[in-house]
Amino acid sequence: SKLQWSTAISMTVFAWLFAAFWSVMPLLGWGEYDYEPLRTCCTLDYSKGDRNYITFLFALSIFNFMIPGFIMLTAYQSIHQKFKKSGHHKFNTGLPLKTLVICWGPYCLLCFYAAVENVMFISPKYRMIPAVIAKTVPTVDAFVYALGNENYRGGIWQFLTGQKIEKAEVDNKTK
Numbered sequence: 802s803k804l805q806w807s808t809a810i811s812m813t814v815f816a817w818l819f820a821a822f823w824s825v826m827p828l829l830g831w832g833e834y835d836y837e838p839l840r841t842c843c844t845l846d847y848s849k850g851d852r853n854y855i856t857f858l859f860a861l862s863i864f865n866f867m868i869p870g871f872i873m874l875t876a877y878q879s880i881h882q883k884f885k886k887s888g889h890h891k892f893n894t895g896l897p898l899k900t901l902v903i904c905w906g907p908y909c910l911l912c913f914y915a916a917v918e919n920v921m922f923i924s925p926k927y928r929m930i931p932a933v934i935a936k937t938v939p940t941v942d943a944f945v946y947a948l949g950n951e952n953y954r955g956g957i958w959q960f961l962t963g964q965k966i967e968k969a970e971v972d973n974k975t976k
Contacts, residue, residue, distance in 0.1 A: 823861060832857030839929050847915040847928065855916045866901075866909050873898045896945055904938045907931035 827834045827845070832854060835846035845858070881894040908931040914920060920928065947953040955966040 823865060826857065832861070837929060837932055839925060844932055845912060847911070847920045850916065850919065858912050858916050862909055862912065866905055870898065870901060873901060893949065896949065897942070900938070900941050900945055903934075904941060905935050908935040 826832055830853070833846040833849055834843045835848070836842070837844045846854070877894040877898060884894065911920065911928065911931045947957060959965050
């Protein structure tokens with residue numbers, strides 16, 4: 802079935818409100834922001850080990866990492882089963898979840914470690930690496946989607962070379 806405009810708008814509004822909620826909470830006192838170790842932008846304050854920080858961190862991790870990861874896992878497993886039944890494997894269904902774990906995993910581990918131990922002994926440059934990797938997710942996701950979708954691959958090829966790929970050529974390249 803096709804996605805309806807009302808559903809798409811509702812989902813977009815929900816995503817923006819969800820993101821706004823979690824972004825505003827530290828400003829209202831649940832959690833706290835501080836500069837990143839290299840002072841380029843802000844992040845959660847790792848030096849706080851109090852109950853307020855720990856509860857915010859665990860809630861943030863559950864609702865923004867674990868639940869979305871579980872949803873992605875089940876959704877892409879369903880897509881994989883459908884591909885398997887039809888015999889058309891057009892996309893690596895495990896790739897989006899892997900990119901989520903690879904890009905956000907180090908940041909979550911650092912935050913969890915900061916909840917139970919003092920992370921200030923770790924060099925600021927090393928504490929900056931997980932945050933930088935996490936910020937690459939939108940770009941990585943765009944590449945994963947673009948290179949995993951045959952229509953986008955054909956469009957990218959046409960843009961770069963000026964040559965249009967016929968449907969049969971695209972099918973042969975994916976096999």
